[in-house]
Structures are given as C-alpha cells and as structure tokens.
Amino acid sequence: MTSDFAISVERLGKVYHLAHTLPGPTSFREALTSAAAAPFRRFRELRGTERTLESFWALRDINFTVETGEVVGIVGRNGAGKSTLLKILSRITEPTEGRAVMRGRVASLLEVGTGFHPELSGRENIFLNGSILGMRRREIAAKFDDIVAFAEVEKFLDTPVKRYSSGMYVRLAFAVAAHLDPEILIVDEVLAVGDAEFQRRCLGKMKELSQRGARTVLFVSHNMSAVATLCSRAILLAQGTVEAEGLPASVIQDYLIPADVHSLSKTDLTSAKGRSPSLTPVFRSLRLSRALGDETAVFVPGDDVLIELGLTVSSPVRSPRIGIGVNNSRGDRVFAVATYLSPQPIGRVEGRANVQVTFRMPPLYPGRYLLDVSLAGERGSFIDQVESAAAFEVLQDGYLGSSHPYFPEMGSVLVPSVWGPSARIPGPRE
C-alpha cells in the first residue's frame, strides 16, 4: 500500500473466550474440594489445556483504510464491536489475528478523565492526566492557560477535583484531552457525558481539529447528527464485521434501517429483561407497524403508528389501565399513550387478548426511542410492567426543510418555522 494512509487495518479479528458455567457444588465437601481445585482449574483453562471455553469473535475480518486528514465515524449497535476496534487501535488490547498500521502520534480518548485523582487539585490533575494521555511536561505547561480557559475553572484551580461539580469535572477532563494535538485522534462516545453545552464545545473542538488538516479523527458515536456533520466517511459495524462503508448519510441510513429491523417491529415479551422478577408475565408480545401498513420500527413524524400488544391474563381485568411510555435515548419520558388518556377506553380483557392502539408520531428529535408498557387494574395496582420492552427509530427525513443538522440541545421536538413576514408553514399538516 503506497497511498498516504494514516490508519490501515487488514483482516483484523479479536476473539474472546467465555468460560462455560460449571455446575455448582451440591455439598459443602464438594464446595471445599471445588474451591481447592479452582486455582488449578483456572490455570489449566488459561493454559488452554482444558477446553471448557466458548469462543466469541468480537471482531472478524475487518479491513479499512483511513487517509490522512479524514474524519471517520464508526456507528453500530451496542455489541457490534465498536469499542473493541477502538481498544485494539489504541493498543489497549491485542488483536487475535490480522494487523493494523498507524502512522503518526496517536491519542485515544475512550473515557473522559482517565487517571484523574479526586484528592488532587485541578492544577495537579491537569499535569497528571496530560502525562497519562502522553503529553510531555513542557507541552502541558505551554498549553496550561489554554486548558484552564477552555475548561473555565480558573477560580477552582487549587481546589481538589472531588469538590468540583460533575460539569466542571468533565469540562476539565475534556479540556486536557482536547489540547493533546495528536496526528491521529481516536474518540469513543465521550460526547454522551456532560450537558448540551459541553457536547457542542466538544463537537466544535473536534471540527476545529479536523479542519486544521493532516489530523485524522476516528470516532464512535450514537449521535447521528454529529456523524453526519463531522465525518467525511462512516463505517457501520454489525456483529463484528464491516457491514457498510461510505458517505455518512448512506451509512446512517443503513444503520437506522438495518436488516434486523424486523426483530424490532415484533418483540417477544414473555421473558423480557425489563420486567421485575416479582411480576407474573402478562404481556406476551409487542408489534409495531404503520396503521394500515407494513410492520416496521422506523417512523417519520406524522406517521400513524399502530402498536399491538398481545397479553394473557389469568382472570378477566375490567377497565384495564394499559399505558405505553416513550423514552428518548437519554431516558427522558417524551410522551405516553394510555387507555385512560383516550376518549374511548377499553372495557375489559380476558384470556388471550390483543390490544391495539394507534397514535400519530410527533415530530421527535431523530433517534432511538424505548417503550415501557404497563398494565394496571381498575384500582391502579400494577399487574404487569415491562421497562424498555421495545424500541423504534424516528427519522428526521427533512422534516424542517433545512439542511442544517439538528442537535439534541436544540430541543426534543422539531418545530417547522418560517422567518420573515407571516407565511404558511410548510411540511405535513394534520
């Protein structure tokens, strides 16, 4: 390869070994002998002489090249291998096969404030953290004033950081990292922490870094707007392999409307994780579709959404109070629909029943939304309740008619507006 690449990844793979759960001891004597043998068993396992391990490829056959000066976004669902990839490229963990070549000084920021010590003052932590991130003392001293100014902590420089507010703490930590000035910057979802203002500044700083040229940035984000604005290219990982690669817009589409969307439009709730173990399952399934349309878990504002809940009750429930709460990716409840909030509540459910509800999708901020479902009796006591039972995605789809990206801090609802003399509002009308 002769091109001017900054990162070259060839057939990279990483396997993790998951130990099988051995059957537990049944007697005290067995427990004792098992405990006595445990270190040796563990030792043999590590030596690979006892094959009780199951292999799990977190990454397999990853190939891509990043040119110098590119900003590449890595997207994918949880468990797709994004973090593993960043950890390998940051040299935190070794790959099992393949290789990667990095050209230039690499800085990785997988966590904000790694190595911060709560007892030390802001000033001391700047030096400590800077050094952990790979800066020389001279370099930190030269950038010290900039870091302090960026973090806005002048007055608290000599206060132990344990007395900082969480906002100050994160600002200081990011400020140190932002002044690393590496040739290759690897950033994990650090934008997920901190307030909206902080996120805006981080994005601004990363943009500034990339525009200075010859700075290569590789970053993982769930914020599709950030990927769309900052990146020149995006890579979609799914189940440890590269599923799509190319212009951010098209990769984001592939990500938001993936092949496994079917599994999202129909969810089995009989053994859902979000149910308190004390409850007897009543909700069986949840199906999402467009009203009078196909099953889907991807909606645009204005869609009529049909949710069908399958439930099985042991004894009839009169005037059931069924509610569906919709939460955004930050866990805030955005809206709820419920039988008791509707002009036509349902009379009763008994046996195996299917309950359907239709509502119009509000103009939500694009992204992933999680659904909580609950069923209560007439008197309001919970019969069944499942948190994060299912999820759907909301696409922006040019709702505002503007090409400007919409950031979370602009609000969780999109409102079309026209500037100038009184005019008709464009876009869908009810």
Next chain:
Amino acid sequence: MSSSTGETVIRPRSGWIAIDWRELWNARELLGFLVWRDVSVRYKQTVLGVAWAVLQPVFTMAIFTVIFGKLAKMPSQGVPYPLFVYAGLLPWMFFSTAVTGASQSLVNQQALLTKIYLPRLFVPTASIGGGIVDLGVSFIVFGCLMAAYGVAPGWGALTLPLLVLLTAITALGVGLALAALTVTYRDFRYVVPFMIQVGMYLSPVIYPVSLIPERWQPLLAINPMVGVIDGFRSALLGVPWNLDTLTISTTAALLTLLFGLFYFRKTERRFADVA
C-alpha cells in the same frame, strides 16, 4: 499512550514479549508523575500525614522490643534490641508497603488498563517509588534513635543507597509478579497480606541471621530480604558483614526482578480483557 511519531504496527504477539526500553524512556516523565501522585495523595488523605510514617515503625519497634527483646530474650548481635529491630524494620516496612501497593495498583486503577494505553510497567513501579518517601521519614527517626543510644554510624553507612536499591529491586520483582497475578486472580488481594506476614518471619527482622545454623544460612539467603536486612545492620550498626549471604541475596533479587518483569510482560496483553 503512544507518543512515537513513526509507524506503529499492531498485530498479535505470542510468547515472551521483550521490554520496550525506548518506550519506557520516552514516557519517563509519566513515571515521575505517578510517583508524585502516590506520594502526595498518601499525605493528603491521612490526617496524621507524615506522623503516620513515624508512628508505624516506632510502635512496631516498641512492641517487638517488649515481646522479643525483653520477654523472649532474642539475641541482637551486641546491639541494643530497639536499634537492632528498627534497622530490620526500615527495609522490611519499605518492602511490605511497596509490594502491597504494587500488587493492588492495577486492580485499583482499572481505567488505566481498560481505557488508555500507557507503559503499564510504570503503574506498579510507581507504588514502589511512593514507599521511598516513607523510608526517608523512617530514616530520620532512626537517626534520632541512634543519637539517643549514642551509636554512631560507620563508613558502612555509605553503602545504604545500594542496599535501598537492592530492596527496591526485590520489591519491584515481587510487586510486578503479584500485580499481574492479582489482575487475573482477584483472590490474591487477600493472599498478599498473608504472604507478607509470613515473609516477615522468614526474614531476619526480629532475629539475627546468626541464630540460624550456619549451613542453612545460604538457603535462607535465597530470600533477598535476608541479605538486605543483614546488610542494613552491618551498614548502620557496625555488625560484621556477611558477604556470602549478601551475594546470594543480590543474585536472588536480580532473578526475582527478571522473573517479575517477564511474567508481567507475558501476561500484560491479557490485562485489558480480564480486568
């Protein structure tokens, strides 16, 4: 964090991994920062601060003097027993603090393993640097104690830096191996304090080496702390040097360090996955 401006090749490695001396040299300032952090945090967190570094060996010395010196009438090579036992406690307390700190250093700072790349050898090494400050404080106390007993150190005291270095080498070797083991087997958290306690009785802290039959002394000296403690007494209190013990112990210390370094390097690549 790699700060090399050249090309970094990331690929699977197997077997023993050589130590990247150039990388360690490039990142030497980091070691300084980590030592400084350990020291300043230690003295900031405890209310007693420096007083703790004074009280701990003084109280231990007092207790040992009463139990082993007065009650058990332990021989002390013609030196007042408090001085004798304190001269042994100086390197031993440094060793035990350093080893305990080093062995816990990685599990207590998992983020340094899982969230960033840095020369990980520095993390346990820094704990040992931290122990040196306590040792310095204890030395000052010892000076006062010697003055009180009217004992003056001889020329042998000039060898002290070398003996401290030998202690550090031993502590680093043991500390690195235990740090690596503790990451993989968390039980070592509980095993280490016990090992240290047993180690004290296997080392001549409360008794002189001469108490052991002569033919067994070389065997005892495989424990590097035997040579160190014996050496400390010769250097500070003018007890005759036992060069055989010292030679065996020095060799053992160097081998311990080698083993620690290589075991650490061998297991290092697994740290981020098991931590």
